[in-house]
Every structure is written in C-alpha cells, then in structure tokens.
Amino acid sequence: MGLKARLAREIALTGPMTVADYVTRCLHDPRDGYYATRPALGPGGDFITAPLISQMFGELIGLWAVEVWLRLGAPERFRLVEVGPGDGTLMDDALRAAAGAAGVAPGFLEACDLVLIEPSPPLREAQARRLADADVAPRWARSLAQVETDAPVILIANEVLDCLPARQFVRTDGGWAERRVGVSDDGELVFGLTAVTGGFAPPPFEVEPGQLVELSEQQALFGRDLGALVRAASGAALLIDYGRARPEAGDTLQALKRHAKVDPLAEPGQADLTQWADFPLVLEAAVRAGADVTGCRGQGDFLRALGVEARAQALSAARPEAAPVLARQVERLTAPDQMGDLFKAAAVFHPSRLALPGFD
Numbered sequence: 003m004g005l006k007a008r009l010a011r012e013i014a015l016t017g018p019m020t021v022a023d024y025v026t027r028c029l030h031d032p033r034d035g036y037y038a039t040r041p042a043l044g045p046g047g048d049f050i051t052a053p054l055i056s057q058m059f060g061e062l063i064g065l066w067a068v069e070v071w072l073r074l075g076a077p078e079r080f081r082l083v084e085v086g087p088g089d090g091t092l093m094d095d096a097l098r099a100a101a102g103a104a105g106v107a108p109g110f111l112e113a114c115d116l117v118l119i120e121p122s123p124p125l126r127e128a129q130a131r132r133l134a135d136a137d138v139a140p141r142w143a144r145s146l147a148q149v150e151t152d153a154p155v156i157l158i159a160n161e162v163l164d165c166l167p168a169r170q171f172v173r174t175d176g177g178w179a180e181r182r183v184g185v186s187d188d189g190e191l192v193f194g195l196t197a198v199t200g201g202f203a204p205p206p207f208e209v210e211p212g213q214l215v216e217l218s219e220q221q222a223l224f225g226r227d228l229g230a231l232v233r234a235a236s237g238a239a240l241l242i243d244y245g246r247a248r249p250e251a252g253d254t255l256q257a258l259k260r261h262a263k264v265d266p267l268a269e270p271g272q273a274d275l276t277q278w279a280d281f282p283l284v285l286e287a288a289v290r291a292g293a294d295v296t297g298c299r300g301q302g303d304f305l306r307a308l309g310v311e312a313r314a315q316a317l318s319a320a321r322p323e324a325a326p327v328l329a330r331q332v333e334r335l336t337a338p339d340q341m342g343d344l345f346k347a348a349a350v351f352h353p354s355r356l357a358l359p360g361f362d
Contacts (some may be wrong), residue, residue, distance in 0.1 A: 005271040006032035006238045010185045018182035021255065022220065025167035025275045034271040037122040037165075041274075043089055048274050049258045052242070052301075052341065053092035056331035058245050060095025062308040063240070067156045068100050068107045070238050078113055079197050080154045080237070082138075085119040085146070086162040090132030093118070096158075097136050116140045117149055146227040155232060157239035163279035165284065168218035170253065171202055173209045178202065183267065188317055191267040206247060213251040225284035228350050229291030238351035238358055244344045245279025247298040254278035262304055270321065281348055294353040296361040301309070302342025305335055307360045 003011075009027060013019055014263055019027075029037050042048045052059040054308050054352055065193040071080060084093050093116070105219070116138045120126050143149060145263050170181040171194060186192045205215050228239050245250075257266035259273040285295040314332050318325035336342040349358050 005031055006191065006269065008034075009183075009270055010189055010191060011184045012182065013191075014121070015319070018184040018194060020180065020182055021170045024169040024183045024270075025255070025277070026220075028266075028270045028273075028275050029165065029167075031271060031273075033059045034141050036271050036274055037125065039124065039126055039271070041122060047259055050261070051092075052345070053088065053095065053160065055334055056328075058310055058313050058328075058331065059305070059335060060092040061099035062305060062310060062313065063092060063158055063160070064099035065103060066240065066308060066359050067096060067158070068103050070156050070356075071344025072107055072154075073109055073116060073356060073358075074237065075096055076107070076109060077154050078109070078111075079115065080113055080156060081117055081149065081157055081235070082120065083117045083157040085157065085159040087118045087120055087129050087164065088125065088161075090118075090129035092158070093129075093137060093140070094132050094162060097133075097138060101137055111137050114138045114155065117143055119143050119145065121150070122146075126134060128297050146231055149231060149235075151231065151235035153235065155235040155236070155237035155239070157228070158233070158275070159239065160181055160242045162243065163221055163224065163241065163245065163281075163284060164276040166218055166220035166224055168216035168221070168280070169202070170214055170216055170255070170278050171198065172214045173211050173254035175211050178204060181183055191270070193267070207249050207251075209251050213252050214253045216254060216277060218283065221280050221284050222287045224229070225287030225350075226291045228284075229288030229293035231287075232352050233292040233360065236352040236354070238349055238356060240347065241279075241281070241284070242301060242304075242345060242347045243279035243281075244341075245281055246347060247281050247346055249280075249282050249320045252278075258293065260339050263271075279346070281346055285350070288350045292353070293350050294356075295350045295351070296358060298346040298348045299361070300338070300343045302336035302338065303346055303347035304360045310336065 116258045118140045121144050131297045178198050182196050254277045257273040257275050281298050314328045334340045
C-alpha cells in the first residue's frame with residue numbers, strides 16, 4: 003500500500019490531519035517519504051539549491067566560517083556543523099575555500115571537528131561520497147541535541163527552515179479555523195477547514211477574512227534549540243532560506259517535481275514539499291533561549307558583502323571562457339527578481355558582542 007492510500011486510511015480512521023503533520027509524513031515517512039527514500043537534487047532532479055547553482059556560494063560560506071573562527075580568537079578546537087547538507091556540495095566547496103585561505107588562517111582545518119546533521123539515509127550516502135577526499139572527515143548526527151557544547155560551534159543551515167512545516171489557519175467571517183487534509187467520498191486527499199482545537203493564538207497583525215496564516219512549531223523549536231546551542235557552546239550560526247522577514251499572512255505550501263510546481267496532495271512522497279521560513283519566529287525563539295541575533299538581509303546583499311562579485315571576477319580572469327556562465331550564476335544568486343530578495347540571511351550567535359561578516 004502506497005503512502006497516499008495509507009494516509010487516506012489513517013485520516014478516515016482518526017480525522018483530518020494538520021498540514022504540518024501531512025508535510026512531515028510526505029517528507030520523512032520511513033517507507034515512502036521523499037527525503038527518506040528518493041531525494042532528487044540538481045538540474046536532473048526535482049529542485050536546485052544555491053550550492054548547486056555555483057561553487058561560489060559554498061566557497062563564500064566557507065570563507066565566512068573561517069572569518070568567524072578568526073573573530074572567535076582562532077580556537078584550537080571548534081565544531082563546524084552543517085544542518086541539512088544536501089548532497090555535500092556546499093561543504094565540499096566550503097572546505098576547499100578554507101584550505102585556500104590557510105595562508106591567512108593557518109590551523110582552521112586542523113582545529114575543525116566536522117558534524118553533518120542529516121536524518122536521510124540516501125543523503126548521508128551522497129554526502130559521504132562527496133566528502134570522501136575532504137581535508138576533514140565528517141561525522142553524522144540526527145539533531146542539534148546531539149551536538150556537543152564543549153567547543154565553539156560555527157553552524158551553517160542553508161534551505162533547512164523551509165523543510166520544517168507549518169500548520170495553517172484561515173480567518174473566516176465567523177472566526178478562525180484550521181486548514182487540514184481530509185479525504186473525499188471518492189478517496190482523494192482534499193483540503194478542508196476544521197474548528198481550532200488549540201495551539202493557536204491570533205497573530206498580532208491584521209488578517210482579512212479569507213486570508214491564511216502559517217504557524218510552525220518545528221521552526222520555533224529549531225530556533226530555540228539553535229539559540230540554546232550557541233549560548234552553551236559559544237559561536238555563531240548562519241541561516242539562509244527563502245521566506246518572510248516580517249510577520250504576514252500567506253499560503254506558502256508548495257510541491258516541486260522536476261522543477262515544476264505540482265499539487266501537494268496529488269502524490270504524497272513523490273515530490274519535495276516546502277513552506278516559507280518564518281525568520282521572525284525562529285529568531286525570536288533563539289533570543290528567548292539566550293542567544294543574540296542579527297536582522298535579516300537579502301541573500302543578494304549578503305553575498306555581495308562577502309565578495310561574490312570579486313570572486314566571480316577572479317574566476318573569470320583564470321578562465322575567461324567561463325565568464326558568461328559565472329555572470330549568469332551571480333545574477334541568479336543575487337538579482338532581486340531571482341534569489342536575491344526572496345532568499346534571506348540571518349545569524350544567531352553567542353551574546354558576546356561578536357561582529358559577524360556579512361552583517362557588520
């Protein structure tokens with residue numbers, strides 16, 4: 003029995019399922035979940051991430067980590083953590099850039115304990131293959147709770163928050179209702195509205211009847227755990243994702259298959275499902291856990307602050323034939339009408355007046 007049929011049977015027995023629970027099952031069901039069984043990244047897959055667009059992205063993140071390490075006082079031991087490393091491309095590029103910076107930051111790689119947080123067995127295998135010849139051997143963990151706090155942490159989370167789903171609530175003429183996944187008379191999965199049963203407080207901004215708001219307990223818990231980690235271990239965490247920089251209404255649930263949007267209810271487990279990162283929620287949770295945070299800035303501004311244009315010029319000088327491709331990559335990563343504004347960057351750090359590159 004496939005995931006769709008199993009979900010339909012479960013809903014028929016226990017009642018409509020929250021959107022957050024539905025997305026979690028679609029992504030992580032051990033037998034049929036998308037990430038558990040068939041994640042497909044890259045041009046030939048279902049979606050593409052910034053590290054797969056250009057090596058410059060991962061290289062700049064690697065140099066960001068080197069600079070943070072230097073600003074922490076170049077500790078003899080630190081923990082470099084990536085949450086959701088995809089196929090390992092970002093970390094591969096980051097470590098290569100760090101090795102190239104050895105002249106100005108000697109000892110970085112020698113001090114590094116590399117931890118990859120990845121629950122997906124297929125992606126762990128891809129990461130192991132990608133990093134088989136890396137200067138630092140990785141080890142794996144399943145959650146932030148497994149990261150030790152006996153050394154400073156420098157953490158990277160690129161397109162992680164959008165995989166942490168949200169419940170959806172709709173303002174109706176009669177009050178608030180929750181959008182859930184039910185089953186139609188002919189056995190198809192459908193959206194419907196149910197009474198609000200708890201865990202929801204009306205948002206502190208105006209919402210018109212018919213508008214929808216999203217609330218992600220998983221994103222809030224991630225922010226809490228991340229804040230607690232950097233508070234206990236010291237260090238900093240970089241978050242890059244597409245999402246909102248201020249509280250607002252909007253339905254952001256989408257399913258991607260072969261780089262095209264598809265019905266999120268049509269083929270559970272066969273497509274990647276995401277919802278926008280709620281940066282205000284995550285950063286507020288980190289602050290409540292005792293950390294400090296930066297504000298959000300667009301990915302384009304952040305990468306330009308890190309020197310993406312200078313890096314493209316250097317690569318173009320070394321390989322003039324690649325200059326047009328490099329220019330297109332920079333545009334895709336930074337242009338306001340592409341990834342530059344929709345994608346945001348923010349950081350969580352130990353409350354010790356640490357100035358972070360790209361935000362200072």
